[in-house]
Amino acid sequence: MAKTVRKRTIRKRVNRRKSKKSNLKKYILSMSIAVCLGIAAFFVIKGFFEEPESFDSSKYFVKGIDVSHHNPILNWDNVMEQDITFAYLKSTEGTTHEDRNYPFNYDLARKSNIKVGSYHFYTFALSGEEQAKHFLKTAKFNSGDLIPAIDVEHSPANPYSKDKEFVGTVVKELKIMENKLYEHFGVHPIIYTNRDCYKLYIKGNFPKNIIWMCDLHNEPSDDVNNWKIWQFSHKGELPGVDGHVDLNYYRYTFNEFKELLLP
Template sequence: MKYGDLLKDKLYPFLNIKLVNKKYGTLGFALLLIVPVFIIIILIFSFSSDSQIAVFKSHEEKIFAHYQEHIFGIDISHYQGRVEWEKVKQFKNGEKISFIIMRAAIGEDEEDQEFTTNWINVKKLGIIRGAYHYYRPDENSIKQADNFISIVNLEKGDFPPVLDIEALPNYQSIKSLKIGLIKWLNKIENHYGIRPVIYTGDSYYHDFLNDTIFQKYVFWIANFNRVKKPKHKNWKIWQFSETGQIDGINHDIDFNVFQGDIMALRKMILK
């Protein structure tokens, strides 16, 4: 339906505005002027919203195409709710899901509500699985490591433990934060016999973690901007979208690309 027909056939009759009568009256004339303006505003906002969605979807498609020789995976937590795991096999473009990393622990004493269920079901799918710890900067790093260890039982074929650091401390310096992170990383490596991976944002890394003490670690970098790669030069995993959609999960999900093929990923897993 054309915009002019919409005004004439739907809106003006509803407002009791007679187009054939030139004597609208003050209210009628005002409405005659105001209504089209409001409709134009609504159409503009609607178009803007649809355009943003299209841009993000287009960006996801471009990343899948640009990294077609690489492998892709997702990460989840209880925010995605209950997952219909029998439907979780591939992305909507047909690309296979090669790894799934899930939140296991939060801070000193919390466990993700869906971790145990997710952990068991991903194992059944035969997809490489991993677990991450959401680090709280103002809580004791050793207690946080103990919390992760008490929850996660890694097995042969699992991805290395992941430290998720994206928050800043309120009660300590950045120097103290780094010391705490190293303590967590060391304890986890000693326990599982494999070096952990660090997850963080692109800007967070450059502002706070660009330090020689972290050079030996593999980085999983989040950057949702419309770029072809993160600023971090040595990223191993790039979380490039937080608005992904796949069958079996009813909420937005994070999409990740691994810097390499499935053989490169298998070299990283627990032996």
């Protein structure tokens, strides 16, 4: 009788050891799967949030950049060597601010035969008419330049708000500025914006304006009416150019690109 009990005890110990080994294998397998999924998720998220540093599209061929005083004055001959077709330069902001690098970048870029355009950073709290006057007085506009652009985005000076009265005022003054530029040039200015500001201020209010859309993760959809320029990175790197520059594509062909030029 004692031998039988002993055999049963030994069998239980063996079964426990096998159970422990089995549980350990399952734990290791689960941890391995979790680690693999974590690594895969990291690279997916990293790829989504990481901005391109160069032009690598096989779909778009008309390349452009935009710069302001946040960038140094560029060596525009080097820029031209990178097959950059166009460049937008910040000239003004609000009713008094002038970009300190604008006059130098404008003249140097034109000498390098890059198609140049000027843009104004729109300030929500100020008169649209006064902002238009400031832009027209300060910026340079020549035949063959890009159609002037208005930059509409949130910033410390342009707070985000869904308040209907606030949004209505932003749109009203923007329409005044847009109309002043239209009267001056005979063409509607281009509007630069992003997804949030497009939905709040632009959509349905400016049907005749070409849209220059900033989207750092996805190509603009056809829900954005009349988008023609896509800013896809704030971290572009160009050989011979110090620091990061914003990278853009024109949506269509070199021949159709002429639609962006002042007569």
